[in-house]
Amino acid sequence: MRQNGNPLLEVRDLIIRFGGVVALNEISLEIHEQEILGLIGPNGAGKTTLFNCLSRLYRQSSGDILVRGETITPLGAEDMAARGIGRTFQNIALFETMTVYENVLTGAQFAMNGGLAADIFNGAKVRRERAETRERIMHLLSLLDLADIADHTIADQNFAVRKRIEFARALAAKPSLLMLDEPAGGLNREEVRHLEDLIRQVRDEFKVAVLLVEHHLNLVMKVSDRVVAMDFGQKIADGLPHEVRAHPQVLRAYLGEEAA
Amino acid sequence: MTMESTDMTQALSAPRSRKVSLPFARLGYGAAALALLAATGVLEGYELFLASSILSYAIAAMGLNVLMGYNGQISLGHGAFFAIGAYAAAICIDRFAVPFALTPVIAGIVGMGAGWLIGKPALRLEGVYLALATFGLAIATPTVLRSDLFAEWTGGVQGLFLLINPAPEWAGLDLDQSIYLAVVGYFLLFAFLTLRLVRGLNGKAWIATRDNPIAARAMGFDVTRAKTRAFVFSVLACSVGGALQAVAVQFVAPDSFPFFLSISLFTAVVVGGLCSPLVGPLLGAVFIVMVPNVTEEIWQGGSWAVYGGVIIAIMAIQPRGLAGMLGWVKGKLTTHTNRKQQTGRNRPC
Numbered sequence A: 001m002r003q004n005g006n007p008l009l010e011v012r013d014l015i016i017r018f019g020g021v022v023a024l025n026e027i028s029l030e031i032h033e034q035e036i037l038g039l040i041g042p043n044g045a046g047k048t049t050l051f052n053c054l055s056r057l058y059r060q061s062s063g064d065i066l067v068r069g070e071t072i073t074p075l076g077a078e079d080m081a082a083r084g085i086g087r088t089f090q091n092i093a094l095f096e097t098m099t100v101y102e103n104v105l106t107g108a109q110f111a112m113n114g115g116l117a118a119d120i121f122n123g124a125k126v127r128r129e130r131a132e133t134r135e136r137i138m139h140l141l142s143l144l145d146l147a148d149i150a151d152h153t154i155a156d157q158n159f160a161v162r163k164r165i166e167f168a169r170a171l172a173a174k175p176s177l178l179m180l181d182e183p184a185g186g187l188n189r190e191e192v193r194h195l196e197d198l199i200r201q202v203r204d205e206f207k208v209a210v211l212l213v214e215h216h217l218n219l220v221m222k223v224s225d226r227v228v229a230m231d232f233g234q235k236i237a238d239g240l241p242h243e244v245r246a247h248p249q250v251l252r253a254y255l256g257e258e259a260a
Numbered sequence B: 001m002t003m004e005s006t007d008m009t010q011a012l013s014a015p016r017s018r019k020v021s022l023p024f025a026r027l028g029y030g031a032a033a034l035a036l037l038a039a040t041g042v043l044e045g046y047e048l049f050l051a052s053s054i055l056s057y058a059i060a061a062m063g064l065n066v067l068m069g070y071n072g073q074i075s076l077g078h079g080a081f082f083a084i085g086a087y088a089a090a091i092c093i094d095r096f097a098v099p100f101a102l103t104p105v106i107a108g109i110v111g112m113g114a115g116w117l118i119g120k121p122a123l124r125l126e127g128v129y130l131a132l133a134t135f136g137l138a139i140a141t142p143t144v145l146r147s148d149l150f151a152e153w154t155g156g157v158q159g160l161f162l163l164i165n166p167a168p169e170w171a172g173l174d175l176d177q178s179i180y181l182a183v184v185g186y187f188l189l190f191a192f193l194t195l196r197l198v199r200g201l202n203g204k205a206w207i208a209t210r211d212n213p214i215a216a217r218a219m220g221f222d223v224t225r226a227k228t229r230a231f232v233f234s235v236l237a238c239s240v241g242g243a244l245q246a247v248a249v250q251f252v253a254p255d256s257f258p259f260f261l262s263i264s265l266f267t268a269v270v271v272g273g274l275c276s277p278l279v280g281p282l283l284g285a286v287f288i289v290m291v292p293n294v295t296e297e298i299w300q301g302g303s304w305a306v307y308g309g310v311i312i313a314i315m316a317i318q319p320r321g322l323a324g325m326l327g328w329v330k331g332k333l334t335t336h337t338n339r340k341q342q343t344g345r346n347r348p349c
């Protein structure tokens, strides 16, 4: 697309085994700058495993992952925020005792001065940096309709709100690639429509690429520029949304044998 | 943005709480610091000694609270670092005639060195395993202190009597007052350090690591570094507290640092209230110093039963300890406080 040179993210022949289970079997894919890539597949297909590998929480058995042409294989999970890879978690992984604001702040902190001296002396430069970050976070909170509950704890929030907080926390890191693991899980129809607009808006405003894992096929087909389908750890289709939707193997994976 | 720019010191907490509480909090801290200093002229003799004792335990508890409350690691062995600090101070005074007010600095450096050496391997352990490993340290400490190997320095079983000089004459302070003032100085320093760290990004790193280590890593927190910093800070506070305690008592001996001391520090932190950065450790220190004396008066010979009963009662009534009770009372008295924040049972920090 708007690409010359290396793609934003390139996954090459990724294999992950858990004991006897091959969770990812020679997965290869590419994501370009500001592209929305939908990733679909039945439960257990390996989508979350791929996310965990991209965020370096899991290590692959073989294969390579490149960000703008450079491998991230040797890096740890704590390095990924600085590499521009942000994510949300399928089962919500917020910091339960922090407020909504503080949770979102944790997304931004990796780029801030968090040294002992910075905290203790709290000099003008540190204060300015922190005030600027606060302004940016308050903007994110309003964008995601969270400003009113900024100083409430997570414990009081329902599942849909928690998903939005995770979304905001991931965005606070100014990622180039935002990975969303089932963001529509637990949302009602209205909220799903809203999410659809939000994903596009976020892509345009923050210039991020989005890797969207979602069971809600309508949502994926509508917002994605391109869709990859997986089953049993393997890639079974890669193309434009309507192509993938009509792909025989995808139909079989989703609707069972009798439909094929 | 309407809430911006008047005060940027609290940029890491959400806007509302910052607006309401900051000026009051500042006044409160200032008044408390003045009261502590003014007490030099009011209290005398044994009272000053008791106050020095309480404040030096409070310093240790502040540090241990960072480790246990904010970072969620359990230690049953920080009495060992208290002992290391106490002996470092004692040897400084006994051997090198270091002015007593400077000994906590040296004790802190020695303690941090020991903490780093011990922390490196110990921090690979988590939860009950770390608790047991640190407990092993506490159990071994008195024997090491008693050993003939180091007796030339430590005074062996007899320990060391410390000859402490009061502040110079022009200051007009007697020995108890000099010691008390030095203790208050270190207490205020650690109160400041603890508050700044806990409210800063280090505090966020500690809480994030405790709440969800995987998400913490995914957000770019260096989990190992956060744990190490919490551990080393706790060790620093405990060794400084130990040094001040040795100065206040003017004596160190192996029997002053039984493994029960570690349990007492643990008790001070939990009974005081996990994650209440200052008030909790202070109340906890008052508790471990004063309550055993009081219960002894209530029931001679059965004082530990009363002490234990009181601990159980506090935990049953308010798991967030004495600071939690105080917060509850304050919440009842102030009408404008946000309900949500008061009732948040799941919010220890």
Ligand SMILES: Nc1ncnc2c1ncn2[C@@H]1O[C@H](COP(=O)(O)OP(=O)(O)O)[C@@H](O)[C@H]1O
Residues within 6 Å of the ligand: A018, A021, A023, A041, A042, A043, A044, A045, A046, A047, A048, A049, A050
């Ligand atoms: N940490 C793990 N240990 C063992 N097996 C795992 C682990 N994570 C995922 N798996 C297995 O990998 C496969 C893919 O799971 P997952 O990536 O969660 O699927 P999806 O997100 O597509 O529903 C499943 O068979 C799952 O049981």
Ligand SMILES: [Mg+2]
Residues within 6 Å of the ligand: A047, A048, A049, A090
């Ligand atoms: Mg999944």
